[in-house]
Structures are given as structure tokens and as C-alpha cells.
Amino acid sequence: MTVIGDIIKKYPDVKINLVSGDSDLIYQRLNNGTLDFGIIIGPEKLLNYHSVSLPQNNIWGILVRKDQLIAEKEKITPQDLIGLPILTSAQSKQQDVFRSWAGSLIDQFNFIGQYNLIFNARLLVETGACVALTYQNLINITGTDLAFRPLTPTVTDQNNLIWNKNRQLSNVAQVFLNRLKEVQ
Template sequence: MELRVLNYFLAVARERNISKAAKSLHLSQPTLSKQLKELEEELGVILFERGNREISLTEEGLFLLSKGNEILTLVEKTTMNLRKDEVVAGEIHVGGGETKAMSLIAKTMKQMMDAYPEVKVNLYSGNADDIMGKLDAGLLDFGVVVNPTNKQKYAYINLPQKDRWGLLVRCDHFLAEKETIMPADLVGVPLFVSQQSLVSNQISEWLGNNLDQLDIVGSYNLLYNASLMVEQGVGCALCIDGIINTTESNLSFVPLQPKLDASLSMIWKKNQAMSIAATKFLDQLKAE
């Protein structure tokens, strides 16, 4: 499958109309239709369901749309970073969960971009599972993850910051009056918990391996939307401190007791060939 034809497919998927896509690509409609038909024959699948006015994607077409965008992003990323050794330029792709440790990444990136103005940074937000998926696909250079995380297949450095776990509650909730939250306090309380794979293990250990005693009403991968649920009184959210600004709001963060901290790591694929810009960034972060 040629990248040129993949671009044709993505244009048609975007426009949902052969004529409009052909116009945007500066091709004749018959030429574009022929290219798409040959792509379907090459892949052995039907990508489009053709209607009178608009076409729609089949299940196979939707899959190619998702992967096609990832492929072109990876090609663009690789092309941008193939520069001569003496020129530090290109793009650095960093993913991270919601953590105050991203401030260290921001500080390091500022130093990089001051020294090398041709460097650009692309940020992606997600939990550890999301970040590792993007790393495995080659779409990220680095990921900042909240531990515990299975880092066996990644190179990593541990960051100096730690995040503290606690409970996000409405200020009028009875638990908001407490200085700390103990395991017994959570019994019968509707809770939102993080979707990250290993977080439930950490919380379960804190509870004395009695996770089944919690009333879990939902989960989240990023905390902001969960905080809106907390504001509406749907439940409370087990989370880390400092992500939601509770100043001048009707929300309050109450830390867990016994104290439960999460360490942080920056990870990248083992034995990967890094761009010059990514290598410089890693060196600068290690120096910090």
C-alpha cells in the first residue's frame, strides 16, 4: 500500500464524497475511484459503502482510518527528525498522565527550545496504558507515567517528584470535614477510580486487599471530567493531589491515611533509534 494512495483514502473518508475528495486532491473523479478500487482489491476488503450522495466507511474502513492516521503521523514524525547531526531540529513527542511532574518536563523543554529554536514539542495526555500504547506504536518518544506501571520492556528514569493519593469530595460532603481519609471511611461511599491497570492493585493494598468493599460507580482516565461528576454529587474520586485546582471551588482534596504516595517515571522504548532532538532532551532531563 503506497502512502500516496493512503492519503487518497483518508481524503475520501474525511469528505465522505468522491467528487469533493477528488477536487481537494486535484485529481479527476475517475482516477480517484480507480485508485480506491485498486486499494480495496489489494487489501481484499470493502472499505466504503457507496450511497447516492454520500459514502460511509465499513468496519474495515474505520479500522484503516484509525491506523492510517497513525501511519502518516509516524511518517511525518520520522521525516521531521531526519536531519543532519550538526542541526538540532525536529519534533519531540511526549505523553504524560495528569501529574505535577510534568512541570519538570516543561522546564526542561523550555531550556531545550531556548537553546535550539528549531525544536518543536507535541504533547499527548493519557494514562499509563494510553501512553505505552502510543510508545509501542512509535507515535511518542517519551512517556511520563504514574507508578505502579509495568516497565519491563521500556528504558526509564525515575523522576524526583512524588504524587500523593487522596479523595476529591464536594465541600458539603461529610468526608470534607476530615483531615485525612482512612480505609474505613470509604465503605459505602460512591467512588470514581482511575482506569490505569495497576492502580487498583495499589489501592487494594492500601485497603488491606479489600477492594470489593468499595462502592465503585465509575472510572476515569483523566480527572477533569470525573471532577464534574464529583461537583454534581454523583460520587467522590480517588485521585492524586494537585491536578484539580480546588481554590475558590466547591471541591476539596483530602489525603489518604496511611499516606499513599505514587512515584513517577519517564519511559521510552528500549534500543530505539532516537532523533538528535530527543537525545538532547533526554540528556538535559537527566542533568536536571
């Protein structure tokens, strides 16, 4: 966002369109030409796309109400999640992100549903009905009754900026990409 901000300041006539969505939406929009770039998180097959790995990693943990017993823990082990009602992102469920972290204990997890954007899952977590596996700082929980607790051992995912190999970048998109590579 710093690079985008710099471009807007230097070229005030530039217009941007920020789109939030899961990887399926990002791939679709890249392929039909309605997005120049997308950020894909986690292990994805990027054969049809150019990509740049971004320096920030995403840390997995749980979103939980502060008044729940599990919120007292600093870090969450696989044993801590046994029997708890858990929401997870549809993509992490498809990628089986947590199987190596939890090992055979994952078969004792109570996955009650999936979400595609954490904001909606947050609303259910606020009721105390479940916890949600999510990334740290994906949503702002400052001043709420919610807490984030990271998994241990740590589970992280890489951020990748991607763009379609079969489409020529616009001048503005090329300026963005060049500037991003300069600051990395």
C-alpha cells in the same frame, strides 16, 4: 517541564507535542514511534522500555465537594470511604492499588465506576454524586467547590519517564534526556 522550557528557549526552532492519556495510550504511541517519551505513573512493568525515575511522587487522596461531610476530615482512612460512591481510575482499579491500604475493608467500598482522565470524573464529583480517588494536584481546584483530602496512611506512586528500547532517539530527544539527567 522546566527542562523542556529550557530547550525551547535555547533552540527556538524545536517543536513539541504534549499528549495526555492513560498508560495504554502512552505505550501504544511509544511503540508506534509517535512519541519519544512518556511518563507512566505507578507500578508498571517496564521491560521493553528504558526508564528514569523522576523525583516527584504522587499522593493519593479523594476529590470531594467541600460541602460534603467527609470533606471536613483532614485525612481519609479506609473506614471513612465505606459506603460512599467512589470513582477510581481504570488503571488503579486494574493494579488494585488500594487493596493493601484498605485491607479487608475494600470489600465494603462502593466503586460505582472508573475514569481514564480525572477531568471528566471531576464533573461528576462536582454534582455531589460521588467522590473520586485521584492524585493530589492532578487538576487545579483553586476557586472551586472541590477539595482534595489525602489518604492516611499515605499512598504514593512514582513517576517514571520511559522510552522505547527498540527505537533510536532523535537529536532533540537525546538533548532532552541528557539535560534531564543533569538536573536530577
